[in-house]
Amino acid sequence: MAWFDRTGKDSDVVLSSRVRLARNIKDYPFAPMLDETGANEIIEKVRSALDDYSVTDMRTKSHTERRSYVEKHLISPAFVNVSTPHVLLTNEDMTDAVMVCEEDHLRIQSIHAGLALREAYSAACAIDDRIDASVTYAYNEKLGYLTHCPTNLGTGMRASVMIFLPALTQTKVLHSYASQLEKLGLTLRGMYGEGSQAKAYIYQISNSITMGITEEETISKLESVVNQLIASERKTRENMKNDDYDRMCDKVMRAEGLMRSAYMISSGEFLKLFADVKLGVDLGIITDTDDKKLSELLIGAMPATLMLASSREGLSDAERDKLRASYIKGML
Amino acid sequence: MAWFDRTGKDSDVVLSSRVRLARNIKDYPFAPMLDETGANEIIEKVRSALDDYSVTDMRTKSHTERRSYVEKHLISPAFVNVSTPHVLLTNEDMTDAVMVCEEDHLRIQSIHAGLALREAYSAACAIDDRIDASVTYAYNEKLGYLTHCPTNLGTGMRASVMIFLPALTQTKVLHSYASQLEKLGLTLRGMYGEGSQAKAYIYQISNSITMGITEEETISKLESVVNQLIASERKTRENMKNDDYDRMCDKVMRAEGLMRSAYMISSGEFLKLFADVKLGVDLGIITDTDDKKLSELLIGAMPATLMLASSREGLSDAERDKLRASYIKGML
Numbered sequence: 001m002a003w004f005d006r007t008g009k010d011s012d013v014v015l016s017s018r019v020r021l022a023r024n025i026k027d028y029p030f031a032p033m034l035d036e037t038g039a040n041e042i043i044e045k046v047r048s049a050l051d052d053y054s055v056t057d058m059r060t061k062s063h064t065e066r067r068s069y070v071e072k073h074l075i076s077p078a079f080v081n082v083s084t085p086h087v088l089l090t091n092e093d094m095t096d097a098v099m100v101c102e103e104d105h106l107r108i109q110s111i112h113a114g115l116a117l118r119e120a121y122s123a124a125c126a127i128d129d130r131i132d133a134s135v136t137y138a139y140n141e142k143l144g145y146l147t148h149c150p151t152n153l154g155t156g157m158r159a160s161v162m163i164f165l166p167a168l169t170q171t172k173v174l175h176s177y178a179s180q181l182e183k184l185g186l187t188l189r190g191m192y193g194e195g196s197q198a199k200a201y202i203y204q205i206s207n208s209i210t211m212g213i214t215e216e217e218t219i220s221k222l223e224s225v226v227n228q229l230i231a232s233e234r235k236t237r238e239n240m241k242n243d244d245y246d247r248m249c250d251k252v253m254r255a256e257g258l259m260r261s262a263y264m265i266s267s268g269e270f271l272k273l274f275a276d277v278k279l280g281v282d283l284g285i286i287t288d289t290d291d292k293k294l295s296e297l298l299i300g301a302m303p304a305t306l307m308l309a310s311s312r313e314g315l316s317d318a319e320r321d322k323l324r325a326s327y328i329k330g331m332l
Numbered sequence: 333m334a335w336f337d338r339t340g341k342d343s344d345v346v347l348s349s350r351v352r353l354a355r356n357i358k359d360y361p362f363a364p365m366l367d368e369t370g371a372n373e374i375i376e377k378v379r380s381a382l383d384d385y386s387v388t389d390m391r392t393k394s395h396t397e398r399r400s401y402v403e404k405h406l407i408s409p410a411f412v413n414v415s416t417p418h419v420l421l422t423n424e425d426m427t428d429a430v431m432v433c434e435e436d437h438l439r440i441q442s443i444h445a446g447l448a449l450r451e452a453y454s455a456a457c458a459i460d461d462r463i464d465a466s467v468t469y470a471y472n473e474k475l476g477y478l479t480h481c482p483t484n485l486g487t488g489m490r491a492s493v494m495i496f497l498p499a500l501t502q503t504k505v506l507h508s509y510a511s512q513l514e515k516l517g518l519t520l521r522g523m524y525g526e527g528s529q530a531k532a533y534i535y536q537i538s539n540s541i542t543m544g545i546t547e548e549e550t551i552s553k554l555e556s557v558v559n560q561l562i563a564s565e566r567k568t569r570e571n572m573k574n575d576d577y578d579r580m581c582d583k584v585m586r587a588e589g590l591m592r593s594a595y596m597i598s599s600g601e602f603l604k605l606f607a608d609v610k611l612g613v614d615l616g617i618i619t620d621t622d623d624k625k626l627s628e629l630l631i632g633a634m635p636a637t638l639m640l641a642s643s644r645e646g647l648s649d650a651e652r653d654k655l656r657a658s659y660i661k662g663m664l
Contacts, residue, residue, distance in 0.1 A: 246650055250595035250657075257593020263582035318578055325582075 004072065004299040008114015011291040013230045015162040015202065015298075016111055018053045018073070019120040019219075021128050022147045022156035022308040023106040024138040030148045031084070039085040039101045045087060046100050049131045053089040053098070058082070067304030073111055073162075075099055089243035096123050098131075104156075106131065113295065115226060117159055117219050124157075144211065154211030159222050162191065163198045163229065164281050166201040167236035172295055177229070185209040186225060200271035200278075200298075205229075241283050252280025256289075259328050264321035270301050270328065289332055297331050336631040340446015343623040344614035345562045346493040347534065347630075350405070351452040351551075353460055354479045354488035355438040362480045363416070363435055371417040371433045378421060378432050379465045385430070386420040390414070396645045399636030405494075407431055408507065428455050431461075432629075438463065438490075445627065447558060449491055449551050449577040453527055457491075476543065479644040486543030486653050491554050494523065495561065499568035504523040509561065516648055517541040518557060518596045532603035532630075537561075573615050582611025588621075591660050596653035602633050602660070621664055629663050 006086055024030065025045065028038050047055055058066060058079065069075040075088055079102045086101040100108040101266045108131070110123035138146040145156035154159070169250040178188050187208040190198045205226065207218045241248050255276030259265070265273070278294050280286035301324050307313050310323055340544045356362065357377070360370050379387055390398060390411065401407040407420055411434045431439040440463070442455035452514070470478040475658040477488035484490070500506040510520050519540040522530045537558065539550045573580050587608030597605070610626050612618035631637055633656050639645050642655055 134491060246654065251594045253595045254590055256587055257589040261585045261589020261592070263585045264578060322578065 003111050003113040004070065004295040005292070006113045007290070007292040007295070008112060008116050009320065010230050011113065011295075013164055013233050014115040014226065015164055015295060016073070016113055016188060017116045017120050017161045018109060018111040018159070019117065020107060020109040020158045020160075021124050022145065022152045022158075023108065023128065023131070024103050024106040024146055024148070024288040026136040026138045027187065028105060030099060031082075031105070032148075034084060034101065034105075036084055038265065043085060043087050043100050045096060045135050046106065046131060046264070047087075049134045050089050050098065053091055053096075053123050056088040056090070058086050058088060061312065064304045064307055068302075068308045071302035071305045072299055075183045076102060076107065078103060079107075090217040096127055099129060104152070115161065115223075115230070117161065117223050121215065121219055131223075151208075152210055154209075155213070155215050155218065157210060157215050157218060158206050159219055160204050160206030161222070163203050163205055163226065164201055164275075164278060165203060165229065165233050166275050167240055168229070168233050169198075171236055171240070173236065181205065181225065182208075184221060184225060185213070186222060199268075200275040202275075208224075237279065237283060239301050241285075248280075248283070249285055252276045252283075252285050256280065256286055256332070261329075262325045264318065265301075265325040265328060266317075266321050267303055267324065270324060274298060274301075293331065297328065299332065311330050335410075335445040335626070336404065336441050338445045339622070339624040339627070340448050342447040342562055343445065343627075345496055345565050346558065347496055347627060348405070348445055349448045349452050349493045350441060350443040350491070351449065351456040352439060352490045353456050354436040354477065354484045354490075355440065355460065355463070356478055356480070357437050358468040358470045358507055360437060361448050362431070363414075363433060363437070364480075366416060366433065366437075368416055374437050375417060375432050376420050377467050378430060378438065378463060379419075381466045382421050382430065382459065385423055385428075388420040388422070390418050390420060391649030393414065394645065396636045396640055400634075400640045403526060403634035403637045404631055408434060410435060410441065427458055428460060430456040436484070436580040447493065447555075447562070449493065449555050453491065453547065453551055460461060477500065482544055483540075487539075487545070487547050487550065488540060489547050489550060490538050491551055492536050493554070493558050495535050495537055495558065496533055496607075497535060497565050497612060498607055499559070499572055500519065500565050501530075501533045503568055505564070505568060509564075513537065513557065513633075514540075516553060516557060517545070518554060525658070531600075532607040534607075569611065569615060573617075579616055580611075584608045584615075587610040588618055588664070592664050593658045593661075596650065597633075597657040597660060598649075598653050599656065602656060606633075625663060629660065632663065635661060 023107060025042055028034060028042060066080045070077050070080060072096050074094060079099050082101060084101060089098040089100065095112055096110045108124050108127045110120040112120050123137055144154040147153055147156050165174055181188055185208055187206055189204045191202045191204065207222060256274040259273050259277060281289055281291060281294060300309065303320060306324055306327060307315055307320065315323065354423060356518040357374055360366060360374060398412045402409050402412060406426060406429050411431050416433060421430040427444055428442045434586060440456050440459045442452040444452050472478055476486040479485055479488050497506055511518055517540055519538055521536045523534045523536065539554060591605050609618060613621055613623060613626060632641065635652060638646055638656055638659060639652065647655065
């Protein structure tokens with residue numbers, strides 16, 4: 001099952017954990033210089049190394065289908081607009097995926113529900129080993145794995161968690177955490193990573209440093225910081241609840257009421273309501289839904305995934321907002 | 333059954349119809365000069381004339397109980413603060429009532445659900461006749477019934493309808509009607525009559541003239557104007573619905589959703605939501621509630637009636653808002 005169809009550890013705060021490895025194959029130029037023949041050769045090598053994986057030729061997919069992959073965090077936003085041949089390989093659960101011919105030749109990723117960085121890391125390494133057995137990676141003793149962008153040199157690894165921090169955000173405590181994270185070589189970003197905005201109090205925290213540090217150290221550091229954030233977020237939520245229980249109750253119950261009743265919901269409003277409802281569920285105020293359903297909803301209500309599921313691409317904004325409201329109502 | 337527990341004619345626009353007759357008894361001074369003995373004598377006369385009516389000594393009632401009578405339109409706001417003996421007589425259905433020793437010695441009223449001015453007028457006249465049979469009214473050939481306030485001289489009759497005009501208000505058409513009404517000797521006021529504000533698009537329309545016009549002419553004129561307003565309001569509602577069905581659907585469904593889900597609702601917010609929900613019901617968008625339930629809700633959610641029904645007087649605002657939300661949820 002995909003990460004958004006199940007609940008993981010600490011799901012009240014951590015939505016998902018992901019490890020991504022950037023790899024390039026020796027003797028082939030980096031993506032911008034890679035020609036069609038080269039790209040096809042690389043794709044073929046990876047396909048045969050991972051012969052039990054499903055292969056999706058991205059160029060055969062509609063824009064909406066590609067956007068839906070982004071919404072599910074299966075591919076990067078950049079992968080939508082690649083012009084040379086590029087494919088996505090996925091395991092049955094869609095937890096493990098390899099983008100072939102993105103910015104780097106390979107972007108291996110494993111994504112899991114809740115706080116599961118080690119699980120994600122092991123899975124990514126297992127894929128890495130399988131591919132490594134049949135190709136030679138571009139590797140340099142001093143620089144480590146060679147990557148298109150110098151910020152990935154070294155381990156080529158980006159470990160991240162998608163984290164829901166409504167209480168720390170609203171009390172402005174998160175602000176002071178952000179600079180501490182930076183000093184630790186970690187970055188706080190929006191829901192869809194670099195350049196994206198935080199919505200519904202959902203952030204991505206990932207390592208910003210890939211050189212001079214081992215994979216194990218990176219994972220440990222991130223895990224420890226996330227555990228601190230979880231504790232701090234939970235305590236702050238309880239304080240908020242105790243400080244003004246009536247107001248909080250009213251807010252989360254209204255949000256759920258609007259989700260159940262509205263005839264049209266924009267994705268912006270949905271994310272706002274989502275945040276209130278999730279907080280209500282996690283504080284035990286709302287009991288007739290759960291984190292699992294909410295994760296499913298979070299992805300299912302996104303524009304492309306929503307349209308795709310109903311086989312209705314190219315809807316007007318108003319039609320899409322009606323479809324979203326009806327989908328949410330059906331889910332709750 | 334009281335007017336708010338049933339549905340009458342044209343209930344999508346007209347909530348209730350009321351006829352009130354002001355009468356004074358010969359040889360007794362008007363209320364401000366009336367002493368306790370005089371007041372008690374008058375009360376006794378009316379009691380024996382209407383011996384099948386329930387008698388409520390207002391001075392034995394708590395402030396909340398008296399406020400609740402006002403909310404139900406059974407007594408005038410002024411009747412809450414009378415200091416001399418004053419009683420309310422009511423028939424079993426609470427449709428007919430006589431305030432004894434308000435501004436005038438007698439304020440006879442009959443109030444019915446929907447558009448039922450003639451029904452209300454007949455009922456008020458029947459009470460008037462019964463009392464008239466055993467007392468002598470203060471009456472002057474030239475001035476008609478003598479009343480404390482000169483604006484009631486003549487027929488002493490005030491006929492009114494409580495009318496729900498969301499479409500005419502929102503499209504600002506009502507504004508132009510208001511001056512026409514004035515020319516016709518009719519007045520448009522807020523929900524609780526003179527000096528009160530229109531809330532939830534609910535107004536009172538009543539005659540402003542009681543001299544030089546018969547009761548029959550007054551009722552006919554008011555009825556004809558109300559019928560025009562009903563037709564105009566209905567047409568405007570349909571136009572609004574056709575012009576932007578999605579937006580209207582969304583608005584009314586959200587209002588109902590909030591009524592069903594909120595943990596706290598102030599009376600001000602309730603009236604706003606009420607207006608949207610009633611419009612939704614009357615346009616057939618909301619089908620799981622009806623005008624009868626809404627009329628009951630409109631009165632039941634008012635502060636005093638609400639507290640009285642739960643035997644919890646003297647609640648804080650927050651407690652009352654919680655009680656209101658829970659009452660509304662239970663009703664829908």
